[in-house]
Amino acid sequence: MAIKLENVGIAVRDLEATIAFFTDLGLTVLGRDTVSGEWTDTAVGLDGNHAKIAMLQTPDGQGRLELFEYIHPEAIETEPTLPNEIGMHRVAFSVDDIDAALEIAARHGCHPLRGVANYQDVYKLTYVRGPSGILVMLAEELGKR
Structure with a gap:
């Protein structure tokens, strides 16, 4: 079976501010959309899933970030991840x-x-x-x- 890393997805508080940060570092925006409906509920596993999204790419074309700001359900604030916590790291x-x-x-x-x-x-x-x-x-x- 062939496998390829497609992107890293990150839920953000403010999509525009996060896009500005990463584009200033040199990434480019490949596309933007607002997604909702049954297919997103199924794929993500959240009923009523509705989000603004943006796909960004590194200049070499190899790395991508998918950023999403939830419209519904409301985003849940959490403490920032510490470098030694288990889970998605950095x-x-x-x-x-x-x-x-x-x-x-x-x-x-x-x-x-x-x-x-x-x-x-x-x-x-x-x-x-x-x-x-x-x-x-x-x-x-x-x-x-």
Whole structure:
């Protein structure tokens, strides 16, 4: 059986703010829609499912994020995920310039959880808390500049 990762889906509090964050980092919007009806109830497993969605893609065309803001049922606020919690953890991106990426993130009020680390002189990396509390890892491969 062949298998391919299609996308990572993330429910967000504010679709527009989240799109702005990720497009500023370099992703592009492939499409937007509002979805509802029996097919979404069946696929997602929520009765009355109604959401605004956007599909974003990385510049290399390999990575996609599907963002959705629930209209119905009402979104449930939860505590932001901690790095050591079981379950969906984070979304990670390679960047050419981590300092430039962090400047972009800061314009959206998103900052490193602690700082920028150097992993064995191979990567500089950090986790930032993105829109809706999403953990976003940014990593710059050293020697690629």
